[in-house]
Every structure is written in C-alpha cells, then in structure tokens.
Amino acid sequence: MKILFTNTALVLLSIGTLLSSCSKPERSQKTGIPYNNKSYGYQKFRQTHPSPGPGLVAIEGGTFVLGGSADQDVNFEYNNVRKRVTIPAFYMDETEVSNQDWLDYLHWISATFPADHELYYNALPDTLVWRRPLSHNDPYVDNYLRHPAFQDYPVVGVTWNQAQDYCQWRTDRTNEFILQQQNIIVNPRAQKTAKNATAANAQKTPFNTDMYLNNQFRGPGIDGKGMKADLNGKPAAGSKKAVRPAIIEDGILKPAYRLPTEAEWEYAALSYAGNTQFENINDGKIYPWNGLGVRSAKKATRGLILANFKRGAGDNAGVGGYLNDKAIITAPVRSYVPNDFGLYQMAGNVNEWVQDTYRQMSFEDVDDFNPFRGNQFTDKRLSNPSTGMYAKDKYGHPIKDPAKAQKKMTYAELIASQNAQNAAPTAKDPLAGKPYNADQRGALDTVNTSLYGTTTLVSDHSKVYKGGSWNDMAYWLNPATRRFMNEDDASAEVGFRCAMDLVGAPEIHPSGKPHFAVKKVK
Template identity: 65%
Template sequence: MKRISIYFTTSLLLLGIFTSCNKQTGKSSKTGMAYNDKYNGGFEVNSKVKPGPGPGLIAIEGGTFVMGGSLNQDLGYEFDNVRRRVTVASFYMDETEVANVDWLEYLHWIKRNFPNDAEYYYNALPDTLVWRQPLSYNEPYVNNYLRHPAFQDYPVVGVTWEQANAYCEWRTDRVNEEILRSRGFLLDYKTLTAGTGKSGGATSVSSSSDPFNTDIYLNGQYRGEGIDGKKMKKDLNPNAAAAGTNSGSKGAVRPVRLEDGVLKQPYRLPTEAEWEYAALALAGNTEYENIADGRIYPWNGLGVRSPKKRTQGMILANFKRGEGDNMGTGGYLNDKADITAPVRSYTPNDFGLFNMAGNVNEWTADVYRKLSFEDFSDFNPFRGNEFVNKRLSDRDKGVYAKDKYGRPIKDSAKTGKKQKWSELQGNAAAADSSIAGKPYNPDFRGHLDTVRANLYGTTTLVNDRSRVYKGGSWNDRAYWLNPATRRHMQQDETSAEMGFRAAMTLVGSPEIISKGKPQFTQPKSKATGKTK
C-alpha cells in the first residue's frame, strides 16, 4: 500500500495562493502587444499557477475507475450501481466531516450579522430531535450533542441536504472574505469591527449593509468607503483613471477579479462519483498506471479489523457490528464509539481522508435514480443539474438583483446555449419576470420526459428531491461501509446517522504532483523564441 504525500501536496498547492498575483511579463503571441502596460490599454495577465485548496480541503488526483466495481455482493438485489468505467476530474475534498463546532461557527455568524432575523437562524438549526426514539433513552443528545463542548469535534447530524448546500455557500463567502481582508483587498476585520460592530456591515456601492458575497463582489457591486482595503490592485485601464473611480495619489484601483487567481472556487457537496472515487483511494495501490489490488472498503483487505501489529484486531471504522453491539465490550471498547466518533478518528485512507466508511452517512449532490448507470456521462458523471442564471436588476449596467441577505437571486436558465444579443433583448421582459416561460430542462429526455412528470414521486418513492447518500454510519452494518453501496433520502429529511463533507472544483492541470514523473520537454516556440 502506497500512502499519498498529502501534506507535501497541500503545501505545494498553497504556494499558488501567494504567487497567483505575479504579473505575466512579455507580450501577446497573437497581437504582439505587451501585457500589463497601462499605456496600450492595460490588459492584465497574471502568471499561470495552480491555486491551492481552500481551508480544510485535501487534493484528490482524479482518474479513471470502475464505479460500482467494489461491490462484491448485492444483498438487497437492487442492481442500482452496476459496474461502469468513468473518469473523475481532480478535485478537492474535506479531510473530515463537517463537525459541530463548524456548524456552531455558522450559527454564530448568522446571529451576529442578522440578530433580528429569527427565521434565518431557525432555518439553519439542525434537527436535534433526530435523537428521539420511542423505545430508547437518547433524550440527553437532543440538547447536548450539538452544543456541549464534549461533542464539538463530532460530526454534525440532523442536517438536511438543503442545509448542507446553504452551509457550503456560506463557507465559500467566508473563506473568500478572509482572503481579501487578510491581504488588504478589503478593509481588515479590526478596522471594520471598530466602525460597524459586525463583519460585512459596511456601506457598499449600493448603499446597503449586506455581508460579503463572492458573486456580488466579482460583479463590482461590493465597493466604496468602509469596504475597500488599503492594498487594492492598481487598475491599469487608462479609462478607469480618467473616470476617477476610487482614485487617489496611487491612481485608480480595482477589486480582485477572477482572472487574478486570488479567490477560491465554491465549496459544494461532492458528486456521487467523486465521493466513491475518493473513498476507495485506489491511488494508494497504483504504480505506473497499474492498480495492484482492488478494494472493498477504503482500506486494503477483506476484513474490517487492523492487521498491523500495534493495532491488530482493532475495528477500522465506526459501525454497528451486530444487533445490540454498537461499541464492543466494557473494559475493552473496540471501536471506542457508541454513537458517532470525533471526525479525526481511526486511520485515514490513502488520500488522507478520515471516516470515509462509517461514523455518519454523507450527502452527495446527486439525484437518486435506480438506473443511473444506464444513462450517464463517462466523464464527471452527475445527475441533478439545474442550470440557473443570476437575475439582473439593471440589464444595461449588468447589476445583479439581491435578496435580503445580499446574495444574488438566481432563476432557472431558459436555454442551454448562449443566446444572440437580439434574442437576449427580445426576451428581456420575460427574463425580468423571473419565471416567465418554460425553464430549460437539462434532462436528456427534455420535453419528451413523461416518466418524470407522471410516475416519479407518484407511483414510486423516488422523485427529483431524492438524494444519494453513501458511506455507512455508526448505526449501520458493515455491508454499507462499501463505497459502492448507495441509498437515498428526501433532501428535506434528516437523520441522526446523516452528516456531510464539502468538495471544491480543482482548476487547471489535473496532475497534483509532477516531481519524479516523466514529462515532455517543450521546445522553444518558433514564433516567440520562448519555452512555454
């Protein structure tokens, strides 16, 4: 078994955070015009880098694998994960499940920034009543599990799929806000708090007190006195200096753009394929593109006990060994957990991920279909796409409409392709009404889909709100520890056995570590004389 060097990988990728703002020297190979020259128009190009993962994430190098291939027995005769070869792009994934302390941080932010919005806070609360059982004395967990410091590093449970997604959106904004404030692109927290008493409460260009939102910021709608930092980027566009927008002795400045490579990609739930691929971690059994041994669990071997001398016989995950046996024998508790266990328990898999089997089941992004394997894309397979557009409050200026929490309002996309300008203007009135017309449906059956409308959710328990979860839990038998097993639950339902972890898209080259691997040497360009 080959353990991937996670810590080296993370350090290598984090380097991208600090180098992504270096300006690209030279000139365009197609026009001959110099980059980053304020006298020729000010087109800015940064050095090409691979940005690092966001806080809490680990790099997962993608590749091909047989989805469903680790399922050596189908006890329920479900036939809902039949083997098929797919490719998963490289991505980032949380090292651990989201813990209670992480969720309490989320709740604290809501209460601090929206102290009078009881509905917002209430809707973010996990359902702690999931611990109540008619014939079980679990009542103490109702009040203690989420908030008592003894459980602060235990996985949060009682969270719906919808709440998990809302947390990911919130986390994206907080991570990007921290990056911008710590580097001086936005006003630092100390100065901000001294002036307003809360994070994100400064006056923006729209004269609102909305918290920071990544999309709103990238659209240039989060600027002004009390928001702009002392180290904002210089705007090389000569028209910006002439307009005098936010200009001073140092000339015109601007917010960070996506092209600068400073901000992180959105946190999100992993797809089912990503989750299964990351749990198996077959990269640990791979050498020169050959997989030496398959797996049934996130570790090698056919059993659930450690073969190592120091830990021989110890259970490798937190699960229910049999009826009435949740923790082993008093005096020698084998898995050392009665309900959930701390998120950093047992041994991580070869990607460095903890508890990818047992502890809590984990939400994935996918809509459940029993026959998902029959209609899938073999690259980044995913079912559940609902394409949306950000609503515009001012179409001419491209200003996004915002909800009461300062987030962009999103409407169902009307088409799957870019419209002509004339079409866009012709549909402006319909678009402004937000839901006029039939939303674009990415389902491959399109308008011929009568099954979805007439059967799913009517004659079956499966519908578009059925979401896949995987991994097994503290209250499941060993069979469900297999990463290929799949179950579903409604996206607004909760359970004491359900938690989640987040993922993030990796942009750029999929290879995580290039050192020591053969590479093609690129000759000098005949056009520029430089080596790329």
C-alpha cells in the first residue's frame, strides 16, 4: 500500500509539473516574450548534445606536449620540437577507412553518375602502388581493393585530395540518410513506382548538406511528410500548416567529416586519458600503449607484437608456423588492441593522412590552441547575391572562392563583390587590390614553386602523414614522428581515417566527477 501511494504521488507530481509547464511557457530572459508561440514567432530549440556520426568515437580534449613522446630524431630533421598545446574535444573514426568503405563510395558514384566515367576514374585508388620493380606484387594490384578477402583491410593508394572528396561524400550521405529516416526529405528508392519516378526526377542533383541548409534542396518529390513546423511561415496550397526544412538549430544534422589535424591525430594516438588521475598524467607514452616495448605483457598474449610493422629488413611477420603480428602486408582494421580512447591501429598497419600542410618548423609557428597549418579560407559563391542563393557545380556542390576579407564585409561590399565575381571581367570589385592572405605561409614561409623537386620537396601541396605502416620500422610507430608526401601522390603504406568537430560541452564522461551546481532557468 505504501509503495502504491508513493508511485501514485510521483505520477500526480509529474502531471502537475507538466500542466505547470504548459500553463507557463518558457520565455526570453531578456524580453519576456514567450517562445514557440505563433503570436510572436520566437523559436527556441531543444538543447542537445548530439551523438557522433556513424563510425566515430568521442575524444575528450585537453592539454598535452605536441612532439613530447619522441625520444629520438634518427633523421636529424628537428621537425617535431616540443610545444604544449590544447586540443578541443572532437570525434574520430574508430578504425581506418576500409576497402569496403571505399567500394561503397565507388558504387554510389557509378549508380548516381553512370555516364560520368571521369568522376569514377578520378575516385579510383591507384592500385599500381603495390608494384615494385623487383617484387612479385601483381596479385595485390588485381585483388587488394575488390576481392572480398580484403574487404575489411584499410584502403591504400588514396591521395590526400581523394580523401578530401571522400569526406565530403560521407558528410552528405550521412545527413541525407538522417533526413530520409525522419521523412524530412523523400527517399526515391523507398517510394512506390509512380512516386519514385517523381522523386527521382526531382532529385537529379544529389543531396548536398550546404545546399540543403541554404534552402536549395526543396520542392515536390523532395519534401517529406516529417518536415518541421514553421511558426513564421504560411501554409502551402492545400496544406493546413506551414512547414520548413531542417536547419542547424534543430540539432539533427551532423557537422562535416574531415581529416584530423596533425595535433588531433597525435593527441588521439597517445590517449593519455587512460593514464590520468586528478589532472595528473601518471605515465608518459612512446606508443599508443603503455610501456617501452612493442610486445604484449599479458599472460594470454605474452610476446605478441602489438601492432603491424616491420621488425627488421626482410621480416614482415615472423616465421611461418608462428606468425607474430599475423600480417604480411596490411591487417583488418579492427586487429590488435585499441588504445585507451578506443581507437584501433593508431600505430602500424598503414600511415594516415592528416589535414596539415607540412613545414619543418610548424610546431614552433602554430597557435597553442587547436594548432593547425594549412588554413585556406574560402567563401561560397553566390549565384544571386540579392537572394543569397549559392552557385553550384554539376555535382550539386557549392562553388567556393578564396576569401576576400578577414572580417565580415558590409552588405554593399558583399553584393558588389559577388556581382563582380559573376559578371564580365570589367566589373569593378570593391575589394580588388585588397588581397586577403589567409595563412602566414604566403608572407613568412614562402616557397619558390619553380624550385620544387630541384632543391626542395616541400611546397604548399606537401601534406603530413603519421603513424607508421606494415612496411615501416618501429621508430615510425611513435605518434610524434611525421613525414610528408605530395597531396596528389599515393602509397601502399598510406591510408586515412576521418574526424568530426564536437559541438557543445567538451567533457565526455561527466558522471562521478565534481561539478559546480548550475541554477536552472525558471
């Protein structure tokens, strides 16, 4: 009886709270105007801390010494000078991008643009990276990418530029699927035959996140029945309520997938979170695991090598009958033990592209908060400045131009600049003669491109890769080591994984930790 009374009281209390909240709608703290009321039009969206996109795990940010895990510099390059930095929390792929992941990408291209052979060809990895003049590697040339035996192995032969295109494609497909699942946009393949034709015809240009957010992916055959209510809009003909597409404020769409920065990658690989207590790092690391060696100390796996790498010249896996790292070339992306962030193979298997442009002294030059080298800021070109519509290419992506200003332009400057961009060459641009240098590389770290390949291999097209590979010695497994390759080159030892910005509070696991009490708004 006592239990029944308690439960009844809780139910009544909940109902009372609900009725109270209904009778007293939330209001603006600064104007007193009620939110989500048609009479006033003010909207307040449910505050969320969105989950990571598919395939990602959360990396809680913090401070660490960039380059601090390196205990030697065998090349005497002096290119990883120690510097304390802070990394904001972010998301990162649990594994390297696999062959199956890349085949998904290729299949989508062939199905969406069946006649565009150039697009498909440009997306193909260079399988010839396996060829060696004095090696019998042709079986990998023919089979590594497509044979199902290798489907969960990391994709290789991918350039930095191709990785950028994949990140854009993955962003759009992820957000498109989210909107289709909530019936905010129509999935043409899921429609009945007649409706399918209408939807497919309406969606001739594939979904793009930027275009959708700019209200340029709309109309019959696209808009679904799950669209959001629009407090400030007017109902369409034959409809009883006004609706709108999803916007950033809804918290539905994911931020863009991208390559991790070099600093993010190194921080995630070291994963000091497992060695931290009360803001003290108890043990440093040389590798993504604890200890000074590369072998497991656990009883069941004692002596096994903890990553896929080359122990010495001519020794890729140990002796037949007892292969130590179980891999002659690459290994499946979920092989070995993940680090304390839950990331697999942050050492060995394949090196991984990062977002940064290579410079020897980057560690000294970049900021100590979220360090990154390679900013090339762009603006989306407007096809119609008066309406704010973006210009797009034949694949439905917004066209981007180098940024013209380091601060927000006046509206008059914006309109004039965009009109000049879209008009004849004689049109006057108000910002002409005021070039905006988006990065210090141009002014303080100039590279003479005419000497590239003659006296230097470093240019603005040189991109960093890290982590060591199946064909590298143990030295390169250290997260602080860094090498570079041209952005349009590829290798059988280089793959990649994606990252994503984390929005909202940076603390990943707040439970059990002390916090100041925060007064809730009435």
